[in-house]
Each structure stands twice: as structure tokens, then as C-alpha cells.
């Protein structure tokens with residue numbers, strides 16, 4: 001297998017070069033039948049390979065030709081037995097992983113700070129989540145991964161679980177001891193499913209945390225589009241044979257996938273794999289060096305702290321990805337979201353994520369000194385404008401993170417129960433029937449079936465007041481919440 005070849009992309013280009021007379025969808029026919037302004041902007045090349053699963057171009061649902069060849073090359077590059085391409089993002093790949101191992105009433109061990117796609121799959125499958133409390137960093141106000149001790153306790157109490165799901169690395173780039181977790185789970189014959197949305201690159205550089213396949217995990221849903229150079233929405237699902245059924249995975253992925261798969265997205269996965277496999281180490285090396293240099297410069301700025309290797313060493317912080325710049329904004333008079341807005345308005349800088357206490361910037365092979373110089377200059381200005389007088393004890397900002405709510409009934413049961421709508425401020429004590437999260441990062445504050453607490457309502461209120469994107473509930477304005485209906489005795 002030659003990692004320099006791109007069977008899918010090259011096959012599409014060859015097909016387009018023949019300039020076939022198309023009597024098939026897409027109806028824009030190489031762009032001729034579409035809005036001219038859009039056509040000119042996007043370009044004829046892109047539109048000429050916006051094709052569909054006609055005979056010569058294979059079919060993602062039953063790959064036998066160029067898609068199969070591209071997937072096999074990806075499997076080799078990622079050290080997997082099988083790789084499936086996803087045009088439904090990592091969300092689609094995650095839902096496939098969960099639904100491939102769990103049926104109604106079956107248990108799955110998951111950290112509580114999972115992405116909403118995990119909870120959606122739990123609702124769809126009827127699985128019962130056994131939540132593990134992630135380790136919370138009270139200084140930074142972020143959640144890390146799960147500890148091996150917690151996984152061990154969960155497996156001892158629920159040896160009949162059908163899977164353990166691990167986020168490796170987290171949105172903030174922090175990893176647990178994945179090899180140890182895999183070893184533990186496998187000693188119970190339980191497969192390990194990895195949400196690797198933020199870790200496509202880690203497989204290709206020894207200074208980065210171990211990838212799911214390197215650690216021996218059974219499945220990994222990996223966002224090539226986030227940090228691997230493919231187009232937005234394109235991801236892969238890597239699979240190791242043994243504890244999971246490969247044919248079932250393929251059919252579930254197919255059930256969750258559109259029949260009109262985008263060949264632009266698929267081709268971009270093929271070329272991203274080529275680049276990672278052939279040049280990945282060198283380009284990631286440059287990104288690591290640039291990120292480390294930038295971190296050092298940020299840490300020389302008063303009032304700002306950019307997290308580094310010093311946070312390692314707890315049971316949940318086993319390793320970290322240095323290309324993530326977590327910048328704590330706690331010592332500024334404005335919150336993380338206001339910093340995001342200020343950087344946008346004053347410096348035309350867009351960050352990856354902000355929350356009440358931090359901003360997150362990612363450094364990839366797409367960056368150079370030019371961009372990081374602008375960031376550092378902007379952060380110096382930010383510090384001078386909004387720095388708090390740290391000698392004043394009143395200016396010390398406390399991090400507020402509420403306790404995780406208690407799950408009263410299974411998420412699917414709650415989602416399909418008889419419900420009613422109650423005012424937000426009167427909802428404490430009731431069982432919620434909908435999701436509430438801040439996106440990004442998309443981690444549920446509430447998931448269906450949990451008991452609403454005053455603390456969590458206050459936390460939602462704080463996020464709304466800060467202007468952060470609180471999402472999920474039917475009532476966008478969050479004046480009301482949907483809860484399980486209570487049946488009061490008739491007098």
C-alpha cells in the first residue's frame with residue numbers, strides 16, 4: 001500500500017476530466033445549473049467533483065472500489081484493522097460506536113462530560129448510562145477526563161457493561177491513561193470506545209498523547225476535519241477486531257448516514273490521510289514548536305496564564321497535547337466570552353472556544369509566527385486594558401462549577417415520557433426531559449432524566465448573562481423548561 005496515492009481523490013479527478021454527459025444528480029451538473037455568483041466563488045473544479053455514487057465512483061454504503069481502497073489506506077495509516085469514512089462528522093461515528101455495542105436496557109460506562117452525540121445515541125438505543133464523574137479542575141474551571149480508579153470501580157460494580165467510553169484527549173487536550181483503561185476494560189471483556197474528536201493528529205507524533213489505536217482501544221471516532229486537514233463534517237471511525245462486530249458497525253453507520261454522501265468530503269479525507277501519513281510527523285512537529293514558543297510568550301504577559309505540562313500528574317491528567325493553548329482569563333476584569341468578543345472586534349481574531357474563565361486557541365500546521373505574533377500582541381493589549389489588581393483580595397475571581405445532577409430515570413424513558421412545561425425558576429426538584437448545554441463544547445449541563453437543582457439553574461443563568469451560547473431546550477429563551485409530568489392525586 002502506497003500512502004502517497006489517493007485512490008478516491010484521483011479517481012474523482014480522472015472521472016471529471018472525461019467530462020461525462022451527466023443525466024444524474026446533483027442537478028447543478030458541474031455547476032452549470034446553479035447560481036453563477038456561487039459557482040464562481042466556489043470554483044468549477046470543486047463543482048466538477050461534487051458527484052454521487054454512480055458506478056465508477058463506488059458507494060460509501062457498500063464500498064468495493066475507490067472508497068474501499070481509500071479506507072484501507074486510512075486503516076493502515078491509523079493502525080486500525082478497519083477504517084470507515086463518515087460524512088456525518090464525529091457525531092455520526094460516535095453514535096455508531098454506542099449503538100454498535102448497546103441495545104435497550106444495556107449498560108454503558110461514560111464520563112458525565114460527554115459530547116451530546118453520546119447522549120443522543122443513549123436515547124436512540126435505550127442504553128443505560130453508568131456515569132463516571134470527570135475530574136474537575138477547580139482552578140481553571142474545566143473538566144478533565146476520567147481516572148483509571150473510577151473506571152475500575154465502575155467495572156467492579158457493573159461487570160455486565162457493554163462498553164466503556166473515554167474522551168481522549170478532551171477538548172482542552174488533556175488525556176487519561178488510556179492504555180491502563182483499555183487493559184482494565186479488556187480484563188472484563190468490555191470494549192473501549194474512544195471519542196477522539198480532538199485527537200486525529202496524536203497518532204503521528206511521539207510527543208503527543210497515545211492515540212486510541214496505539215493504546216489498544218476497540219473503536220475510535222476521530223475528527224479528521226478538526227485537526228487533520230480534511231473538510232468540515234468529514235471524520236473516520238477506526239476499528240480493531242476482537243471484541244466488536246465489524247459488520248454490525250458498518251451496517252449501523254450506514255443506517256445513520258445519508259444516501260447522498262458528499263464526494264468532496266470523502267475526497268478530502270483521502271488527501272488528509274495522505275498528508276498525515278507521509279508528512280504528518282514533520283508538520284505536527286512544527287506546530288508543537290510554535291505552540292510551545294507561543295505559550296512561553298503568553299506566560300510572560302501579566303494577568304494571563306497559559307496552561308502547560310505542570311498540570312500533569314493527577315490521575316486524570318496523564319498527558320496533554322501542547323498544541324492547545326488554554327488561556328486562563330480569571331485575572332481579568334472581563335470573562336472569557338467577553339475576551340472572545342474583544343479579540344474579534346479589536347484584532348479580527350477568532351478563538352476556538354471561550355467559557356466563563358478561559359479562552360482556547362489551537363495551533364495547527366496551518367499557523368505560522370505571523371498569526372501567533374498578532375495573538376501575543378493582542379493579549380498584551382488585553383492584559384493592559386483589563387488586568388485586575390491581583391494584590392487586592394476582592395478582585396480574586398472564584399470558579400463556580402455546579403455539582404453534576406443526579407440521574408433519576410433512564411434518558412430515553414425521560415425523553416419519551418409525558419411531559420409539561422414549567423417556568424425556569426420554578427423547575428428545581430423536577431426531572432428534566434430535554435438537553436441543555438453550552439456549545440462549544442457541547443457538554444450537557446442537563447441530560448433527560450436528571451433532577452434539576454438550584455445550583456445548576458444558577459450556572460445556566462450565569463452562562464446566559466455572560467452571553468455564552470446555551471443550547472438544547474425547546475424554549476430558546478429559556479424562560480421555561482420541559483420536565484416530566486407529575487400526576488397529582490385528584491381531590
Ligand SMILES: Cc1ncc(COP(=O)(O)O)c(C=O)c1O
Pocket residue numbers: 088089090091092094115117167170171195197198223233235440441442
Ligand atoms: C468531545 C467532542 N466529541 C465529539 C464532537 C463531535 O464532532 P463533530 O462536530 O465532528 O460531529 C465534538 C465536537 O465539537 C467534541 O468536542
